[in-house]
Amino acid sequence: MVSTEYIPLAERDKVLFDLKGYLLFPAVLSAEEIAPIKEQCEKMRQDKESLPPAERKLPGGAASLLIDHPAVMRVLHQVIDDETEKLRCESCFFSYRYRDDGHKGWDPHAGGKSVNPNYSYQYHDGKIHSGMTRVVWELNGVEKDKGGTAFIPGTHKSNYRKQLNLFDERDSGVWESYSCPPGSLLIFSEGVRHTSCPWEQDDPRMALFFCYNHINVRHHKPDFPPEMLAALTPERRRFFNEVYHPQFDRW
Numbered sequence: 171m172v173s174t175e176y177i178p179l180a181e182r183d184k185v186l187f188d189l190k191g192y193l194l195f196p197a198v199l200s201a202e203e204i205a206p207i208k209e210q211c212e213k214m215r216q217d218k219e220s221l222p223p224a225e226r227k228l229p230g231g232a233a234s235l236l237i238d239h240p241a242v243m244r245v246l247h248q249v250i251d252d253e254t255e256k257l258r259c260e261s262c263f264f265s266y267r268y269r270d271d272g273h274k275g276w277d278p279h280a281g282g283k284s285v286n287p288n289y290s291y292q293y294h295d296g297k298i299h300s301g302m303t304r305v306v307w308e309l310n311g312v313e314k315d316k317g318g319t320a321f322i323p324g325t326h327k328s329n330y331r332k333q334l335n336l337f338d339e340r341d342s343g344v345w346e347s348y349s350c351p352p353g354s355l356l357i358f359s360e361g362v363r364h365t366s367c368p369w370e371q372d373d374p375r376m377a378l379f380f381c382y383n384h385i386n387v388r389h390h391k392p393d394f395p396p397e398m399l400a401a402l403t404p405e406r407r408r409f410f411n412e413v414y415h416p417q418f419d420r421w
C-alpha cells in the first residue's frame with residue numbers, strides 16, 4: 171500500500187525543473203512494487219486475454235498505484251496545480267523497447283516558448299505553470315545514452331522555437347540523457363525538446379508513460395475503457411474526469 175502522504179518537493183528540485191525542464195528520481199519503486207506491474211505489462215504484451223478486462227488497459231490493475239503515487243503528486247502539485255482535483259491523467263502507455271526493434275528511434279520534437287496551453291510553460295507569481303507533463307516509470311534499469319529519453323535542457327523556455335532543429339543531430343553537443351536503476355521516475359515538461367532513442371541495451375526497456383495536464387486542458391483523445399475506470403478507487407478515477415473546471419461542482 172503506497173502512502174498518500176509525501177515530503178514536499180525540495181526547493182532544489184523545483185528550481186532544477188524550471189532550469190532544465192525535467193527531473194529524474196532514481197529507484198522510487200522497490201523490487202516488490204515493480205514485480206506485479208511488470209507481470210501485468212508482460213501479460214498485456216503476450217497474453218492479454220489472461221488478464222481481467224479491467225487490467226487489460228493501462229493504468230488499470232497493478233499499475234493503478236502509479237496514478238497518484240506520492241512521488242509524482244509532489245511534483246505535479248508544484249508544476250501543474252497544487253490541488254489534486256485540478257490534475258488530469260490523459261494518457262498512459264507501455265513502451266517496450268529492444269535492440270533493433272524497428273522503432274523510429276531518434277525523433278526530436280517540441281521545445282520553445284508556446285502559448286498553446288498544452289505545450290505552454292509559464293512562471294507567474296512565484297509559481298510554475300507547466301502544461302502537458304510526462305511521467306515515465308522506468309521498470310528496468312537504463313544505461314546512459316543507450317536508449318533513455320534525451321533532452322535539450324532548458325528548451326521549454328527557448329525563444330528560438332523554430333531554430334531548435336539546428337541542434338537536432340545527436341552529436342550536436344546539447345543533448346542530455348540519464349542512467350537509472352529499475353523503478354526510477356522521470357518527469358518532464360512536454361515543452362522541452364526531447365526525443366526517443368534507439369535502444370542499445372540487452373535488457374528491454376519497460377517504461378510506463380503517463381501524461382498529466384491541468385483539468386482545463388486536454389491534448390489526447392480519451393480512450394480509457396469504462397471497465398478499467400470502474401475498477402479504480404474514486405480518488406484515482408477522479409484523474410480521468412472530463413475537461414472542466416471543478417468550481418462548477420460547488421455551485
Ligand SMILES: O=C(O)CCC(=O)C(=O)O
Nearest residue numbers: 304318319364365366367
Ligand atoms: O520514447 C521516448 O523515450 C520518448 C517519448 C516521447 O517522445 C514523448 O513522450 O513525447
